[in-house]
Amino acid sequence: MLRDLREVGPLLRLLIGSQFAFNVGFFVVLPYLAAHLGGALGLAGWLVGLVLGLRTFSQQGLFVVGGALTDRFGARPVVVVGCVLRVAGFVWLGFAQGTAAVIGSVLLVGFAAALFSPAVETEVARQAVRHEQAVGTPRTRVLALFSVAGQAGTLIGPPLGAVLLLGGFRAACLVGAGVFLLVLAGHLRLMPHRAPGAPTAGDSGRQSLRERLRPLWRNRPFLWLCLAYSAYLLSYNQLYLALPQEVERATGTQTALGWLLAYASLLYIAVQLPLLGWAGARLSHRGTLRWGLLLVAAGFSVSALLMPTTVLGGLLPSVVFVSALTLSQVLIVPTVRAWVPDLVDDRQLGLFTGTLSSLSGLVVLVGSVPIGALLDLAGPWAWGVLxxxxxxxxxxxxxxxxxxxxGAS
Structure with a gap:
């Protein structure tokens, strides 16, 4: 892995390091937000849910905005503005007491990510393609490094946040803001004003929004890819919806949930590069994505069949599901990111990258309601339906x- 990082060059190292820092800064704060809102601030349960939902919408739902701005102005200014807003949002959140202040700060935190995340994802995909063309290293390997960095940040952030909470929620927010200040300084110093290979705004920069969206809705392969990725993301969201219910059903408590999520991150980091390398040598993007989705389906099915067992204290179905979902994530996420540049015009790569996240996030939002009802009605056998x-x-x-x-049509 270290050899791969040395080979990719300074710009890709900056982007990969940024993803690690983003997730550390994010997970230092956000896993503990609900408890802070309901405990220290005394907000009602429905209001806590509303705040969390608004954060998700302001981030995932607005990725398309960040992507379009990246096409227009380039990655550097969008990342810089996003980091400034995230710093301001975390500081505001740390001091917020009233409901309006909490909602405003959370919306700012989410919108900041809607700027810098699609900008970084767009640029890392573009530079991965250039690296592949220059030295022959598969772009999926570079994108796998990007994903591993994000998982490492996901693994480190929550325990670091738990330690910081000894000094209060405000301390965690201020450290999170500090992390994004470091990212901001890195991009101001190291990110070129125009990254190598990035297209100029040209005529596309002066097009109306309708003109820019027209090729998107006509690009059938990309829209089918969005649907396939949405099915994966809706399935992945069951880590936070179906899995907690199953862990509590099996053990009477959710204590094991944190350990299962930590296991998922460690498994991802351990198998990402070798598994994706094995798949890349044998399968096309299409084949890798399809097998990844079939692996998710197998995880749901086998877990449903194993639910009567008491092996591992009743946690065997959960371990099987988390393992299958993590292995599928290893195959699917870098593959989809690597595939998008081949389906779209490079001048609109940001718009399409943001649209992929926004549409799939909308599917998760809409699909989670009937799935929640299904889990309440059917119990364990709902997993077979999933x-x-x-x-x-x-x-x-x-x-x-x-x-x-x-691109393609």
Missing amino acids: ALVPLAGALCVPRSEGTPGH
Whole structure:
């Protein structure tokens, strides 16, 4: 892994390091937000849910805005503004006491990520393609490094936040803000004003929004890819919806949930590069995505069959599900990120990258309501029904591999 980091060059190292720092700064604060809102601030349960939902919408739902701005102005200014807003949002959140202040700060925190995340994801995909063309290293390997860095940040952030909470929620927020100040300083110093290979705004920068969106809605392979990825993301969201219910059903408590999520991060880091390298040598993007979705379906199905067992204190179905979901994540996420540049015009890579996240986030938002009802009604056997979600996604995988830099129709 260290050799790969040395080979990719300073710009990609900056982008990969930024992803690590983003997740450390994020997970120092956000896992403890609900407890702070309901405990220290005494907000009602429905209001806590509303605040968390608004944060998700202001981030995931507005990725398309950050992507479009990246196409127009380049990655550097969008990342810089996003980091400034995230610092301001965390500081505000740390001192917020009233409901309006909490909502405002959380919206600012979410919108900041809607700026810098698609900007960084767009640029890392573009530079991964350039690196592949220059030295022959598969772009999926570079994108795998990006994903591993994010998982490492996810693993480090929560325990660091737990330690910081000994000094209060405000201390965690201020440290989170400090992390983003470091990222901001790094990008101001090291990020070029125009990254190598990035297209100029040109005529596309002066197009109206309707003109810029027209090729998006006509790009059928990309839209099918969005549907396939949405099925994966809706399935992945069961880590936070179905898995906690299953852990409590099996053990009477959710204590094991944190250990299962830590296991998922460690497994991801351990197998990401070798597993994706094995798949990349044997499968196309289409084949890798399809097998990843089938693996998710198998995870749901096998877990449902194992639920009567008492092995591992009743946690065997949860371990099987987390393992299958993590291995599928290893295959799917870098593959989709590597595939998008081949399906779209490079001048609109940011817009399409942001749209992928926004549309899939909308599917998760809408799909979580009936899935929650299904889990309440059907209990453990709902997991067998949930296997249909990734199976449907596998049917949506586009047939076209695309043409690098030119998109598809």
